[in-house]
Amino acid sequence: MAQSLSTGSGVVLDLIRSGQATTRSDLLERLGWSRITLARRLEELLNASIIMSVGQLDSRGGRPPEKFAVKPDSGVLLALDIGGSHSMVAITDLVSTILSVDQADIGPSQGPAEIFEWAGQVFDHMLQRLGKTRDDVLAIGVGVPGPVDTATGRLASPQVDKQWDGVTVRDYFSSRYGHAVLAVDRDVNVMTLAEARRGGVGYQDIVGVKAGIGIGLGFVLDGAVYRGARGGAGDLSRPRIGGGRLQRLETVASGAVVRAELVARGYKVRTGADIVELAASGDHRTLALLEETGTSLGQTLADIVGLINPEAVIIGGSLAAAGEPFLTPIREAIYAGAREFATQDLVVEPSRLGAEAGLTGASLLAQDALFAPDRISRLTHSGATSLALASV
Amino acid sequence: MAQSLSTGSGVVLDLIRSGQATTRSDLLERLGWSRITLARRLEELLNASIIMSVGQLDSRGGRPPEKFAVKPDSGVLLALDIGGSHSMVAITDLVSTILSVDQADIGPSQGPAEIFEWAGQVFDHMLQRLGKTRDDVLAIGVGVPGPVDTATGRLASPQVDKQWDGVTVRDYFSSRYGHAVLAVDRDVNVMTLAEARRGGVGYQDIVGVKAGIGIGLGFVLDGAVYRGARGGAGDLSRPRIGGGRLQRLETVASGAVVRAELVARGYKVRTGADIVELAASGDHRTLALLEETGTSLGQTLADIVGLINPEAVIIGGSLAAAGEPFLTPIREAIYAGAREFATQDLVVEPSRLGAEAGLTGASLLAQDALFAPDRISRLTHSGATSLALASV
DNA sequence: AAGCTTTTGATTATTAGTATGCATAAACCG
DNA sequence: CGGTTTATGCATACTAATAATCAAAAGCTT
Known part of the structure; x- marks a missing residue:
């Protein structure tokens, strides 16, 4: 068998x-x-x-x-990174070099039908511009902002938006790209995978943080994405006040909190990029809020660094673009909070791939599925002359 | 190659x-x-x-x-579990059934030479009583209370006691059992491995807690022991008071803290077992301290449950013997603190193997090393008629 | 240019694993 | 008690992988 x-x-x-x-x-x-x-x-x-x-x-x-x-050009991969409030699509070659990108402020609240329809249209348009057809699409990688049962490819619950509970992603792609291989995973996992493979020399054990409007964590442990028993690993809690009730970090230190504070003070802020822009313009209140958030996040990460003992902690997500004002407090809190044993040789860096980390990760995911050893072995064994004929 | x-x-x-x-x-x-x-x-x-x-x-x-x-009886395995203040040795058959156990209130503070000498003598004595010789010893598993570089078998630093930094365990066994296969790992990892394999139906993802005088954590993730980049995974920190400095959980909620409190009040307490005994006798102060400790531990574990999303959290170590007075607050804090998604289907149970978890784990470790697929393949390939001749 | 080194190709005999078919063993069913 | 089913053993032809060897290619050094 x-x-x-x-x-x-x-x-x-x-x-x-x-x-x-x-x-x-x-x-x-x-x-x-x-x-x-x-x-x-x-x-x-x-x-x-x-x-x-x-x-x-x-x-x-x-x-x-x-x-x-x-051979990078004997087909293309599609990458779709659905963020909490912002989504990106890309076409890459077979070694995950991005050939074409697009994005929109669209998120899970729009519902699966709408998002996948948008992605499909953009993909078609991009394919055409690249002189490719749907048949050139060999594999598709998708990152979603919620737990996934990777075995079946179905989304688990709870998702950020109820409409996404139990969604089978394949259903939305089979009509257009019925022949393509599909792989779905949580957005933070996908991002962390990209950083582990493409950031630095290649890490075996890393923690990836996606700090945007929401905040989440992904693990690559012993070289493989770790998802937990039900695909729910990576939930962040906050440093507790005096043994009080646990609060999700998201509710006390995240882009959402910064945004709420700023909006309450009359700023016009909607996305993580808006916050970054304010910070870049030197707005003091924004910078102070980012520092506060960074410190909270860093304190939590200090605990996690002790727990997991990773080689690197990579900070991604839209807020990472704010640079040092956000990163320095994180780094300081980690180094202050964790024991020397764990921080020795520890790398705390912003995402090298930046906003495209999710897309690169989704493409890597697609690559892995397309080039799964058993699949390739069987394929070439039967004398195939092309990956495209891969009805395996 | x-x-x-x-x-x-x-x-x-x-x-x-x-x-x-x-x-x-x-x-x-x-x-x-x-x-x-x-x-x-x-x-x-x-x-x-x-x-x-x-x-x-x-x-x-x-x-x-x-x-x-x-075939369980074509040789024996030696298991050594060095605890913070209490160590155990056992001889098991090849399927890790314990045949003979012994223990002593001896720990790392005694220094490696003394402990391994003690273990060697007890092993010899036990072997004799079982009608076995040193030649029947096919593999040895050792659990130590500190990080281990499993690749080389050398202990990393920092160990609980400086004398143990950089110790090569093999050196202490090669003269007596030069032919035997040796495997060394951290005590919590070893304990957790035993619980993952032997507790319940067999878990893929579990968190094991060793709550004794010290307190530590082990992971089995995706079916394998996870050790972290430098063998240091599993360091516990405490729920922080108002974003203050991180404190190791050990310094605020552990057997050591309970002991210190009790000693300060005139009790005579030295080991975890002493605490358990006091609790069993119904001593109110002890019970209150255990509950407090359990709650702190449980709050930390709640965060970890969200982070790791394990199938089970297993509470072991000497304090686990206190039973419900210790376990109930842990369980309650976890269920109160973690999100429903993570606690759904989560098992929070005391160690099934109790005090012998470490020994069983050490024996399993020895088993794994002895029966490493490649090793066995090469061995039988060359027509061997016995494991004992295994000069592979 | 001659000699050296590493890489690659090709040949042959040998060994290891597979597929297939047939025979036998040991339970069950009605 | 024969028929059915699953498990196991054995023989033969076949396919795949290896080891060992020779040869050629393509660089380097002197």
């Missing part, structure tokens, strides 16, 4: 894709296969147009090794 | 050992191999005396399937 095809081409692709081994020698070293078997698998992948040779590396004394990489 | 022997006997053993598949049909279903290959691998394992047939299961209409299990 399971049949994992241990010497299948999929595991070869995985090493190439992740950059762990890109030459024949490295692959042999990593896999422990015979040269002939590896040659056959590479041939399969080349035949299927999944990988290509990207020239030679520098010689190490003898004939220089040939380097392989994923 | 790596050569993972995908169709090796080790993976078969893993399924049998974990109970995921114990009959030929189940194994075939799980592995997707041909019947013949599986038969060969089972033969290898039988020849090496690693597994044995344990009779037939009930028929499902036709010939009843034969059930396989690990």
